[in-house]
Amino acid sequence: MNFYDKFLRHISTHILTVLIILAVVPAGVALLVRHYLPVEGVLLFVVAIGLVGALVAQRSIIERTTEPVKALWDVIQFVSPKSTQTAAPKLDILHSGREMIAVMANQVYQLAQSVDHAKDLRGAKDTSLHASFIANSLPLPLVVLDKDESIVFANKAALEYLARPADEVEGNNVYSIFDFSFSDDDTFDTWLKRSKHKSVSTSRTWERVRLGLVDQANNKQFDLAAHYNKSNPFGYETVLVLFDHTETYGQDDQSLGFIALTVHELRTPLTLLRGYIEVFKEEIGPKLAPDLQEFMQKMEVSGQQLSAFVDNILNVVKVQDNQLELHLKQENWNEVLDHVVSDLSLRTEVRGITIKTDIASDLPPVAVDRYSIYEVLSNLVDNAVKYSGTAKQIFISASVNKEGMVETSVKDFGVGIDSSILPHIFDKFYRDHHNRAKVGGTGLGLYLCQAIVKAHHGSIFVRSKVGQGSTFFFTVVPYHKLSDELKANAKNGITREAHGWIKNHSYYKR
Amino acid sequence: MTPTLKNILCIEDEHFISELYVRALTKAGYEVDVEMDGQKGLDRAKSNQYDIILLDLMIPTITGIEVLRHLRDKSETPKLKARIIITTNLEQRQDIREDIESQADGYLVKASITPHELVDFLSQLEPNTP
Structure with a gap:
């Protein structure tokens, strides 16, 4: 039985009681007074008693039946904006329909609360209108994301940059709209994940970001700035600003x-x-x-x-276009090195330089693309020859390192590299300005080496001292370390791409 | 020593290159015919007398890729016995290159190998079982 039925039954009981009283009492009284009064008198008396009873009953009926309505009225009055009342109306004194009114009152309170909330939001919208005016006047593409990485706002410049209307952009996941590519592993996506996990508020910028608008050619390049703010009251968690450099960066390409x-x-x-x-x-x-x-x-x-x-x-251009694909196979590293050394010896010998080796005899088989890894070694040896100066020896060694990776090094005893430029040595087009006039080169060899080694899931690094020479190290993965799944699916070798550009997010698979 | 796969058709429009290849291959015991254009090369290849076809990609009349497609079309050349080796200096987009490689038995960049290295490569080829 619901609250309303209970209430109805309650009221019915009241009315029935009153009617019984109205019927029985005058009749009883009439019987009593009948002996003393004439019939007309009795009639008059009964009518009079009935009238008085009806008056009394009416008041009682009205009071009882309107009591819940009044309580509800009080509740509504209480939540009205003009109310000065501080305490909520008491509902437990109700004679009937107490539960029903309590539920209804609760709903009124909730409604009032959501109205207040909506009002707050409207207020927020007013400030965001100001904000969007400012944002729209900004001549740089600006995009705001919520906590689910959906675009909640894209300014005019952003929409023009994307060449899309607002309704196609706003409300969509940022990665479905922006197909970013970065020149290293620390992409926007990984930064944002890290920020969400660790930071309350943080900022970061990236240079040379590419934008392949989904279904369009890779035709835009820019620097990207992002700001993350976890506790933003409107849920505007991440702000992105793009600084277009398509023309400048495009020229290099x-x-x-x-x-x-x-x-x-x-x-x-x-x-x-x-x-x-x-x-x-x-x-x-x-x-x-x-x-x-x-x-x-x-x-x-x-x-x-x-x-x-x-x-x-040609390979650097391929790396640039993410077109260099490697096929890793199980190879005997001693054999590979022997082959490379005997091949490259001719190149060093004509310059009077000999290659000495110290290669551990028990190296495990490795997962490499023979042709690409040959290129790495050939570049490192050519560099060693180039920068050997008067030194007449190059040293190649290989062993298993602490991490269980097969580490190979190419050491020369030549001019060495200044510590100030060491961090840039693997950058594209980077050349030591001290040596530029003395030794030729494109500044692409080490960049390519790094791209190839990284595609092998290895690492490449350098130790050097001016006047004492340089040692370049790179690692490759022992074949047994690869997962069985990878090995089973690799009929023609394990395919890897040497990336010049790291796709931001796997939202769109290629 | 006579190689097992002896008869070679070299489809190559750069005369100087084919000349060098013919010289090195003949010395190693191969018999080599040369065609300088795609269509003629294809017609000759269809005679099915060759063990190995060296196929350049940028050639007149029809391209090497088209020649390769015709030769791999079972309705045209159902029992082609020749191993098809692409010899080119052309860089391809990765997907195109993979497509070509999947249809050919080898893919060599001419500038990266000497005629001798070509001979070495061919000597390691196994006969085709069509």
Whole structure:
């Protein structure tokens, strides 16, 4: 039985009681007075008693039936904005419908509360209107995210930048709208996750961020600034601002693209030169005087180096476009190193430099892409030769390090690297300004080495002292350390990409 | 020593390159025919007398990729016995390269190998079982 039925039954009982009283009492009284009064008199008396009873009963009925309504009225009065009452009306004194009125009153209180809340929100909207006016006047794309990484606001400049209307942007997950790529692993996504976990309020900037608008070509590059604020009262948790540099950054890429195109044209003459040198070396090499034989060897080495240079440039362009794919296979590292060393020895010997090795005999098989790792070693050895100065030795060693990775190092005893430039040495196009005039180079070799080693899930680092030489170390993963799942699914080797650009988030899989 | 896979068709429009390859291959005991354009190369390849086809990609009339497609089309050349080795100096987009590699038996960048290294590579090829 619900509250209303109970209330109805209560009221019915009252009315019934009153009616019984009205019917029985006058009748009883009439019977009593009948002996003393004439019939008309009795009638008059009964009517009079009935009238008085009705008057009394009416008041009682009205009071009893309107009591709950009055209580509800008091409740509404209490929550009205003009009310000065400090205490809520008491409901426990109600004779009937107490529970029902309590429930109704509670609902009134809740309604009043949500009205107040809405009012607060309206107030907030007023301030956010101001804010959006300011944001819309800002000539930089600005985007605001809530705690679920949905876009709650994108200013005019952002919408223009995205070339999309507000309703296609706002309310959507940021990663579905912005397809960011970063030049290293510390992407916006990882920063935001970390910030949510650890910080209340923090900021950060990134340089050279790419934007591949979903379904559009990668055509925008910019610096990105982000601010995170956990306790923002309106739920505006993260703010992003973009500083467009498409033109400036694009120029580097274009020049690299142009170089690649030019370098490509070197390949056919290079094929021929290397072919002819080989023919000459074979046919007349043995008959030549020793000094001419040496020239022949230098010619051969130059051909190899030019070919390596061309591959370097073309591979850097591939890394840039996330197009360099590696196929890791189980390889005997001792064999790989032996092969590389004997191959590269020719290059060092013509410069009077010998390669010495100290390679542990019990190295475990490793997971590498032979061709790419050859490029890493070839770049490191070429660098060692280039910066050896008067030193005549290069030292290659390999062993298993503390972390169980196979670590290989290439050490020279040459000019060394100034500590101030060490942190930048793996950056694209970076060259030591002290050496720039003395030693040629593109500043791409070590950048490529790093991209390849990282794709192998290894690391590359350097130790150096000016005047004493440099040692470059890189690690590769022993094959047994790979998961069984990876090995089972790798019929043609384990595929990895050498990234010039790290995709921000897996929202869109390629 | 005579190689097991002896007959080679070299489809290459750069005469100087094919000349070098023919020289090195003949010395190693191979017999080499040369075609300088895609269509003629394809027609010759269909005769099915070759063990190995060296296929350049940038060639006149029809491209190397088209030649490869025709040769891998079972309705056109149902029992092609030749191993197809791509010899090119062209850089490809990764997806295109993978597509080509999946259809060919080898992919060599000419500038990265000498004629001798080509011979070494071919000597390690196993006969095809169509």
